[in-house]
Amino acid sequence: MFMAVGRPAMGETAVHVIEDAMTHEEAAKKAALEILEEQHEDWNDNIYIDVVTDQHFEYQTDFVFAIEDLKA
16 A cells, blocks of 8 residues: 655645555556546646655655656
8 A cells, every 4th residue: 555645736735545556656656647537627737746655654756747648
């Protein structure tokens, strides 16, 4: 299980719990996809995941996802 803290560009930060990921990178992308689902369909800016941590408190920071990569 992972916890990701992220936000859309110029948006509010939120915490997302990701239960079905195996790596920090996969959890970050899944959190970004959850954030994307909350945006208006015309929204087209980056999504920032500031930190992803696992149950052992190991963490990775500073993920940026372009909208084109998430919609692919």
